[in-house]
Amino acid sequence: MPELPEVETTLQGVKPHVLHQQVITCHVHNGRLRWPVPADLAKRVEGQEVIALERRGKYIIMTFKTGHVLWHLGMSGSLRVLPLGAPLAKHDHLEWAFLGHILRFNDPRRFGCVLWHEGPWQSHPLLQHLGPEPLSEDFTLAYCTKSAQKHSCAVKLWIMNAKVVVGVGNIYANEALFKAGIHPLKAANQLTRAQLERLRLAIVSVLGQAITQGGTTLRDFVGADGKPGYFAQALSVYGRAGQPCVTCAKPLTENRLGNRSTVFCERCQC
DNA sequence: AAATTCTCCTGAAGGC
Protein backbone atom coordinates (compact mmCIF):
# COMPACT_ATOMS: atom_id res chain seq x y z
CA MET A 1 0.00 0.00 0.00
CA PRO A 2 2.18 2.82 -1.13
CA GLU A 3 1.47 6.04 0.68
CA LEU A 4 3.33 9.26 0.11
CA PRO A 5 6.49 8.16 1.94
CA GLU A 6 6.66 5.00 -0.15
CA VAL A 7 6.19 6.97 -3.35
CA GLU A 8 8.93 9.38 -2.31
CA THR A 9 11.20 6.44 -1.48
CA THR A 10 10.45 4.92 -4.86
CA LEU A 11 11.20 8.20 -6.59
CA GLN A 12 14.53 8.66 -4.83
CA GLY A 13 15.46 5.03 -5.44
CA VAL A 14 14.73 5.13 -9.13
CA LYS A 15 16.06 8.61 -9.83
CA PRO A 16 19.83 7.93 -10.06
CA HIS A 17 19.19 5.16 -12.57
CA VAL A 18 16.67 6.95 -14.73
CA LEU A 19 17.22 10.70 -14.72
CA HIS A 20 19.17 11.91 -17.78
CA GLN A 21 19.08 8.37 -19.15
CA GLN A 22 17.71 7.38 -22.51
CA VAL A 23 14.81 4.95 -22.76
CA ILE A 24 16.02 2.31 -25.20
CA THR A 25 12.92 0.13 -25.32
CA CYS A 26 9.49 0.19 -23.72
CA HIS A 27 7.46 -2.99 -23.49
CA VAL A 28 3.91 -3.16 -22.17
CA HIS A 29 3.09 -6.71 -21.14
CA ASN A 30 -0.31 -5.90 -19.76
CA GLY A 31 -1.71 -2.44 -20.30
CA ARG A 32 -4.99 -3.05 -18.51
CA LEU A 33 -4.37 -0.97 -15.43
CA ARG A 34 -6.84 1.41 -13.82
CA TRP A 35 -6.91 3.16 -17.15
CA PRO A 36 -5.46 1.53 -20.25
CA VAL A 37 -1.80 2.27 -20.82
CA PRO A 38 -1.70 4.37 -24.03
CA ALA A 39 -1.14 2.07 -26.99
CA ASP A 40 1.47 4.42 -28.41
CA LEU A 41 3.46 4.83 -25.20
CA ALA A 42 6.50 3.01 -26.61
CA LYS A 43 6.50 5.24 -29.65
CA ARG A 44 6.38 8.30 -27.39
CA VAL A 45 9.28 7.42 -25.12
CA GLU A 46 11.67 5.12 -26.97
CA GLY A 47 14.88 6.92 -27.81
CA GLN A 48 14.01 9.82 -25.55
CA GLU A 49 15.87 11.05 -22.49
CA VAL A 50 14.25 11.50 -19.11
CA ILE A 51 14.91 15.15 -18.38
CA ALA A 52 13.05 15.49 -15.06
CA LEU A 53 11.63 13.21 -12.42
CA GLU A 54 9.44 14.50 -9.62
CA ARG A 55 6.56 13.69 -7.33
CA ARG A 56 3.20 15.38 -6.84
CA GLY A 57 1.06 13.77 -4.17
CA LYS A 58 1.31 10.07 -4.91
CA TYR A 59 1.99 10.61 -8.61
CA ILE A 60 5.45 10.27 -10.08
CA ILE A 61 6.00 12.52 -13.07
CA MET A 62 8.62 11.61 -15.62
CA THR A 63 9.36 14.37 -18.08
CA PHE A 64 10.54 14.06 -21.66
CA LYS A 65 11.14 16.73 -24.27
CA THR A 66 7.73 16.02 -25.83
CA GLY A 67 5.57 15.30 -22.78
CA HIS A 68 5.23 13.53 -19.44
CA VAL A 69 4.59 10.03 -18.22
CA LEU A 70 2.46 9.98 -15.05
CA TRP A 71 2.85 6.97 -12.81
CA HIS A 72 0.60 6.04 -9.93
CA LEU A 73 1.30 2.94 -7.84
CA GLY A 74 -2.30 2.43 -6.76
CA MET A 75 -2.22 0.31 -3.67
CA SER A 76 -0.07 -2.62 -4.73
CA GLY A 77 2.18 -1.14 -7.38
CA SER A 78 5.94 -0.95 -7.36
CA LEU A 79 8.49 0.63 -9.65
CA ARG A 80 11.91 -0.91 -9.42
CA VAL A 81 15.28 -0.87 -11.09
CA LEU A 82 16.64 -4.32 -11.92
CA PRO A 83 19.61 -5.76 -13.83
CA LEU A 84 19.18 -6.41 -17.53
CA GLY A 85 17.63 -9.81 -18.16
CA ALA A 86 16.05 -10.17 -14.73
CA PRO A 87 13.35 -12.83 -15.06
CA LEU A 88 9.83 -11.51 -15.58
CA ALA A 89 7.66 -11.92 -12.50
CA LYS A 90 3.93 -12.28 -12.23
CA HIS A 91 2.16 -8.90 -12.58
CA ASP A 92 5.13 -7.22 -14.21
CA HIS A 93 3.11 -5.00 -16.53
CA LEU A 94 5.66 -2.61 -17.99
CA GLU A 95 9.34 -2.86 -18.66
CA TRP A 96 11.60 -0.07 -19.84
CA ALA A 97 15.18 -0.79 -20.83
CA PHE A 98 17.88 1.78 -20.16
CA LEU A 99 21.58 1.40 -20.80
CA GLY A 100 22.65 -1.31 -18.35
CA HIS A 101 19.42 -1.80 -16.40
CA ILE A 102 15.67 -2.02 -16.64
CA LEU A 103 12.77 -0.29 -14.96
CA ARG A 104 9.86 -2.56 -14.03
CA PHE A 105 6.33 -1.71 -13.02
CA ASN A 106 4.63 -4.47 -11.08
CA ASP A 107 1.08 -4.17 -9.78
CA PRO A 108 -0.94 -7.23 -8.70
CA ARG A 109 -4.21 -5.38 -8.15
CA ARG A 110 -3.83 -3.08 -11.12
CA PHE A 111 -5.12 -0.01 -9.29
CA GLY A 112 -2.13 1.90 -10.56
CA CYS A 113 -1.84 3.78 -13.83
CA VAL A 114 0.69 4.87 -16.43
CA LEU A 115 -0.42 7.79 -18.56
CA TRP A 116 0.97 10.12 -21.18
CA HIS A 117 0.35 13.86 -21.05
CA GLU A 118 1.48 16.72 -23.25
CA GLY A 119 1.75 20.28 -22.03
CA PRO A 120 2.46 21.27 -18.42
CA TRP A 121 1.75 18.36 -16.11
CA GLN A 122 0.05 20.72 -13.69
CA SER A 123 -2.77 20.96 -16.22
CA HIS A 124 -3.53 17.24 -16.23
CA PRO A 125 -7.09 16.59 -14.98
CA LEU A 126 -5.81 14.21 -12.30
CA LEU A 127 -3.32 16.73 -10.96
CA GLN A 128 -4.79 20.16 -11.43
CA HIS A 129 -7.12 20.13 -8.43
CA LEU A 130 -4.73 18.58 -5.93
CA GLY A 131 -4.27 20.29 -2.58
CA PRO A 132 -0.90 21.41 -1.18
CA GLU A 133 1.98 19.10 -0.42
CA PRO A 134 1.88 18.37 3.32
CA LEU A 135 5.63 18.87 3.65
CA SER A 136 5.68 22.17 1.81
CA GLU A 137 5.33 25.65 3.21
CA ASP A 138 1.93 25.91 1.52
CA PHE A 139 0.42 23.61 4.13
CA THR A 140 -0.14 26.31 6.72
CA LEU A 141 -2.49 26.67 9.66
CA ALA A 142 -4.24 29.48 7.81
CA TYR A 143 -4.87 27.19 4.86
CA CYS A 144 -6.12 24.37 7.10
CA THR A 145 -8.46 26.70 8.96
CA LYS A 146 -9.97 28.03 5.77
CA SER A 147 -10.41 24.56 4.28
CA ALA A 148 -11.81 22.98 7.45
CA GLN A 149 -14.52 25.64 7.65
CA LYS A 150 -15.94 24.37 4.37
CA HIS A 151 -16.13 20.73 5.40
CA SER A 152 -18.60 19.17 7.80
CA CYS A 153 -17.42 15.63 7.03
CA ALA A 154 -15.42 13.55 9.50
CA VAL A 155 -11.96 14.96 10.06
CA LYS A 156 -10.40 11.69 8.91
CA LEU A 157 -12.12 11.95 5.54
CA TRP A 158 -11.13 15.59 5.35
CA ILE A 159 -7.40 14.92 5.71
CA MET A 160 -7.62 11.98 3.31
CA ASN A 161 -9.19 14.18 0.63
CA ALA A 162 -6.51 14.90 -1.98
CA LYS A 163 -8.17 18.19 -2.85
CA VAL A 164 -7.51 19.31 0.73
CA VAL A 165 -4.00 17.94 1.13
CA VAL A 166 -2.22 15.25 -0.87
CA GLY A 167 -0.55 12.10 0.31
CA VAL A 168 -2.42 11.30 3.52
CA GLY A 169 -3.63 7.74 3.08
CA ASN A 170 -5.46 5.55 5.52
CA ILE A 171 -2.50 4.39 7.56
CA TYR A 172 -1.05 7.82 8.22
CA ALA A 173 -4.48 9.39 8.69
CA ASN A 174 -5.06 7.01 11.59
CA GLU A 175 -1.59 7.67 12.98
CA ALA A 176 -1.78 11.45 12.65
CA LEU A 177 -5.18 11.64 14.37
CA PHE A 178 -3.88 9.55 17.24
CA LYS A 179 -0.81 11.70 17.57
CA ALA A 180 -2.97 14.84 17.58
CA GLY A 181 -5.44 13.34 20.07
CA ILE A 182 -8.42 13.93 17.81
CA HIS A 183 -11.39 11.62 17.32
CA PRO A 184 -11.57 10.48 13.65
CA LEU A 185 -15.33 11.08 13.46
CA LYS A 186 -15.21 14.65 14.67
CA ALA A 187 -16.52 17.06 12.03
CA ALA A 188 -13.71 18.99 10.35
CA ASN A 189 -15.48 22.30 10.84
CA GLN A 190 -15.86 21.63 14.57
CA LEU A 191 -12.14 21.51 15.23
CA THR A 192 -10.62 24.21 17.38
CA ARG A 193 -7.69 26.22 16.15
CA ALA A 194 -5.44 24.37 18.58
CA GLN A 195 -6.67 21.01 17.33
CA LEU A 196 -6.12 22.01 13.72
CA GLU A 197 -2.58 23.02 14.48
CA ARG A 198 -1.89 19.80 16.38
CA LEU A 199 -3.29 17.81 13.48
CA ARG A 200 -1.31 19.75 10.88
CA LEU A 201 1.91 19.23 12.82
CA ALA A 202 1.08 15.55 13.37
CA ILE A 203 0.63 15.01 9.63
CA VAL A 204 3.93 16.73 8.89
CA SER A 205 5.68 14.74 11.60
CA VAL A 206 4.26 11.33 10.72
CA LEU A 207 4.90 11.69 7.00
CA GLY A 208 8.32 13.24 7.50
CA GLN A 209 9.40 10.48 9.85
CA ALA A 210 8.14 7.81 7.47
CA ILE A 211 10.10 9.30 4.59
CA THR A 212 13.25 9.36 6.70
CA GLN A 213 12.74 5.70 7.53
CA GLY A 214 12.01 4.91 3.92
CA GLY A 215 15.66 5.69 3.36
CA THR A 216 16.48 2.42 5.05
CA THR A 217 14.70 0.59 2.29
CA LEU A 218 16.26 2.91 -0.23
CA ARG A 219 19.82 1.78 0.31
CA ASP A 220 19.27 -1.66 -1.17
CA PHE A 221 16.58 -0.59 -3.56
CA VAL A 222 18.19 -2.02 -6.66
CA GLY A 223 17.45 -5.68 -6.87
CA ALA A 224 15.94 -5.70 -3.42
CA ASP A 225 12.60 -7.19 -2.55
CA GLY A 226 11.07 -3.75 -2.36
CA LYS A 227 9.64 -3.98 1.13
CA PRO A 228 7.49 -0.94 1.85
CA GLY A 229 9.08 1.36 4.37
CA TYR A 230 6.15 1.65 6.71
CA PHE A 231 6.43 -1.93 7.88
CA ALA A 232 9.62 -0.88 9.57
CA GLN A 233 7.86 2.00 11.25
CA ALA A 234 6.32 1.74 14.67
CA LEU A 235 2.60 2.22 14.14
CA SER A 236 0.63 3.35 17.18
CA VAL A 237 -2.88 2.48 16.05
CA TYR A 238 -3.09 1.15 12.48
CA GLY A 239 -3.47 -2.62 12.56
CA ARG A 240 -3.62 -2.63 16.36
CA ALA A 241 -7.39 -2.83 16.98
CA GLY A 242 -8.12 -4.43 20.33
CA GLN A 243 -4.54 -4.01 21.48
CA PRO A 244 -3.67 -1.61 24.29
CA CYS A 245 -3.24 2.07 23.54
CA VAL A 246 0.46 2.93 23.74
CA THR A 247 -0.42 5.92 25.93
CA CYS A 248 -3.19 4.76 28.29
CA ALA A 249 -3.39 0.98 27.69
CA LYS A 250 -7.13 1.02 26.96
CA PRO A 251 -7.89 -1.42 24.09
CA LEU A 252 -8.06 0.42 20.76
CA THR A 253 -11.41 0.69 18.99
CA GLU A 254 -11.96 -0.09 15.31
CA ASN A 255 -14.77 1.01 13.05
CA ARG A 256 -15.40 1.59 9.38
CA LEU A 257 -15.37 5.08 7.99
CA GLY A 258 -15.88 5.56 4.30
CA ASN A 259 -15.28 1.83 4.02
CA ARG A 260 -11.81 2.23 5.50
CA SER A 261 -10.46 0.69 8.63
CA THR A 262 -10.33 3.30 11.37
CA VAL A 263 -8.53 2.58 14.61
CA PHE A 264 -8.38 4.97 17.54
CA CYS A 265 -8.28 5.29 21.31
CA GLU A 266 -11.60 6.36 22.83
CA ARG A 267 -9.82 7.78 25.84
CA CYS A 268 -6.99 9.70 24.18
CA GLN A 269 -8.89 10.94 21.11
CA CYS A 270 -11.87 13.19 21.60
C1' DA B 1 -20.52 22.11 -4.10
C1' DA B 2 -20.04 18.79 -0.71
C1' DA B 3 -21.10 14.28 0.99
C1' DT B 4 -21.87 9.53 0.11
C1' DT B 5 -21.65 5.31 -2.36
C1' DC B 6 -19.79 2.49 -5.92
C1' DT B 7 -16.14 0.58 -8.55
C1' DC B 8 -11.92 -1.45 -10.19
C1' DC B 9 -8.55 -5.98 -8.77
C1' DT B 10 -6.01 -9.91 -6.58
C1' DG B 11 -3.97 -12.19 -2.67
C1' DA B 12 -4.43 -13.32 2.03
C1' DA B 13 -7.12 -15.10 5.61
C1' DG B 14 -10.94 -17.47 7.62
C1' DG B 15 -14.74 -20.93 7.63
C1' DC B 16 -16.38 -25.41 6.77
Next chain:
DNA sequence: TGCCTTCAGGAGAATT
Protein backbone atom coordinates in the same frame (compact mmCIF):
# COMPACT_ATOMS: atom_id res chain seq x y z
C1' DT C 1 -6.43 -30.46 1.40
C1' DG C 2 -9.36 -27.49 -0.99
C1' DC C 3 -12.97 -24.62 -2.21
C1' DC C 4 -15.78 -20.76 -1.09
C1' DT C 5 -16.49 -16.19 1.00
C1' DT C 6 -14.85 -12.00 2.91
C1' DC C 7 -11.83 -8.28 3.26
C1' DA C 8 -8.24 -4.81 2.30
C1' DG C 9 -7.63 -0.33 0.05
C1' DG C 10 -6.34 4.68 -3.58
C1' DA C 11 -9.12 7.51 -5.43
C1' DG C 12 -11.90 8.74 -9.47
C1' DA C 13 -16.76 8.29 -11.03
C1' DA C 14 -21.38 8.26 -10.24
C1' DT C 15 -25.08 9.53 -7.41
C1' DT C 16 -27.64 12.09 -3.96
